[in-house]
Amino acid sequence: MDFTETQLSASYFFEGRIMKARLDEVRLPNGKTAQREVCEHVGGVGVLPLDREGNVILVRQFRYPYGETLLEIPAGKLDHGAAESAAACGARELKEETGCTAERMESLGAVYPSPGFLTEVVHLFAALDLTEGEMQPDEDEFVETVRLPIQTVERMILNDEIRDAKTIAAMYRARLAGLFG
Template identity: 40%
Template sequence: MNFEEKTLSEKNVFDGKLIKVAVEEVETPKGLKAQREIVHHAPAVAILALTADHKMILEKQWRSPIHDTTLEIPAGKVDSRDSRDALHAAKRELNEETRLKAGTIKKISSFYTSVGVLDEFMTLYLATDLTPVENKLPQDRDEQLVLEKVTLDEALKMIGEGQIEDAKTIMAIYYWRGMTNHG
């Protein structure tokens, strides 16, 4: 079965600092015309940072789209400072947001964050053997973060109680639980 839609036209309707929004007119495989609204976003990274005492680092921060604070793992976009290298971006974001560096950092998975509307492609890393950085990179001036450290049991409870609702963070916690259960 053919699923591919043919793009008939694309109009850019917004070009911002973080995203671009386009409206596409498409023809479906059944020959129907439809409209698709697409948010273009740079690739991104997220880091499951685990301390020597078996705690994960979470960041509490305000998120304007939901008008609330969230608890999330460190994350950010891959930008010109990274030469399109997601691993470099993960190391940079870990430095900027936590002031730590990882002795060991490995890729867990890559995924699309919300395929129905957004083309953001995120890579999740596991960072261990954490130590303070020697050279602190500049932090985003419009970002206010408070770091928290929680155990796996605390993190799982926080998901169950609705204190953690961020998808990448939930994915990281469940990965951590799988690591713990399977070595």
């Protein structure tokens, strides 16, 4: 069966710097019509920094939509234009949020955070062979680095202490790729 829904119309009701919101009318596979709310997002990158001692470097920061301080992998938006690749964005975010640079950035694939309404694609990388340096956070960014053993991060995910989807996905993909030894 073909599950494709065909866009009949689109009406934008918000356009911001990193996202746009629209209401679409679509034709369903059975010929009927329905409405779909869509949030278009510029996309992003998440980086799983792994140090030589077997630790993950995470960042702690307040996330306004949830009203909570979260522990997550360094990440950022693909908002520097088409000339910046996902890997370059990841390297930039890693430096800004942790001060680290990576000799190797290994792709861990991409994930769709919430495909029911959001177009965002998050590209995941493992940052390996790290060199420490000075953090360079954006002026509106307040982060603290936290270095934890891989097993501790996995336990925190299992215990629902880490809920950030990109962090969970990156940890799982790194485990499947054999990056944890």
